[in-house]
Amino acid sequence: MKKSYVLSSLSAVAAAAQLLACAHDHENETPEQEACEHLGGSAATAVTATADSTADLPPDVSKAHVKFAVTLPADASGTYAGSVRFLAPAKKQYLLVLDKTVPFQLTDSAGKAVDAVAGATKANCSAVAAQAVYSLDVATYRLRIGPASKAAVGLLFEAR
Numbered sequence: 001m002k003k004s005y006v007l008s009s010l011s012a013v014a015a016a017a018q019l020l021a022c023a024h025d026h027e028n029e030t031p032e033q034e035a036c037e038h039l040g041g042s043a044a045t046a047v048t049a050t051a052d053s054t055a056d057l058p059p060d061v062s063k064a065h066v067k068f069a070v071t072l073p074a075d076a077s078g079t080y081a082g083s084v085r086f087l088a089p090a091k092k093q094y095l096l097v098l099d100k101t102v103p104f105q106l107t108d109s110a111g112k113a114v115d116a117v118a119g120a121t122k123a124n125c126s127a128v129a130a131q132a133v134y135s136l137d138v139a140t141y142r143l144r145i146g147p148a149s150k151a152a153v154g155l156l157f158e159a160r
Contacts, residue, residue, distance in 0.1 A: 034065065035097040035158045036125035044069035044154060049082025049145060051075070058083040058142060061155065072151050081146025086157055088136040096143070097123055098130040099154035104145045106134055114141065133160065 029037070044067040047059040051073045061068045061084045072080035086106075088094060098104065106114040120133035145153055 030121070032095065032121055032123040032158075035095055035123045035131070035156060036127055038065055038067050038156055038158070039097050039099055039154060040125060040127035041067060043067065046071070047084060049073060049084050051082055052144065058085040060085055060087065061143070061157065062087040062089070064159065065156075067154055067156050070145065070153050070155060072146055072148055072153065074151065075147070077147070079147035079149060080151045081144070081148065083142050083144045084155075086141045086143055088138055088141065090159070091137050093117060093133055093135050093160035095120075095123070095158045095160055096132050096134065097128045097156055097158070098145075099127055100148065100150065100152075101129045102145055102148040102153055104130065104132075104143060106132070107142045107144070109140055109142075111142075 045063070046069045047061060048071045050056045050058045061070070068084070070082070070084060072082040074080055086094075096104075096106070106116075108114055114134055114136070116132035117135055120131075123131055143155075145155075
């Protein structure tokens with residue numbers, strides 16, 4: 001009985017040490033390195049973007065360190081486009097990366113386009129096909145993606 005208690009305690013300590021090591025690794029990575037790591041990974045949270053012609057609330061893609069597999073709805077022209085939303089939890093810069101080269105535009109709650117930061121560091125990996133850095137206030141933003149020739153695009157936001 002004592003032996004199993006000791007073994008389970010040691011397992012818990014080892015798991016906690018591994019968790020701390022992972023958190024420490026993220027602290028030493030740049031946002032660009034993290035974006036490459038997370039966007040290149042296979043695990044993704046699936047969301048379906050809303051069509052621009054609907055009044056539906058776009059799905060949320062605000063979770064940190066999470067790749068989102070976004071399905072874009074087809075439009076009348078046979079291309080794909082849609083919107084998702086990002087809730088900036090703090091006033092800071094955010095790196096947006098996409099795994100496809102597609103047009104995209106970030107707008108604020110009034111529908112005004114948000115300009116990307118000029119001269120931002122580029123993510124240097126094959127997983128990132130398009131990117132932008134934005135200086136954002138605590139607010140909700142809409143990201144319009146498309147028109148695209150394919151319905152699927154991977155994306156994530158990473159705080160800088």
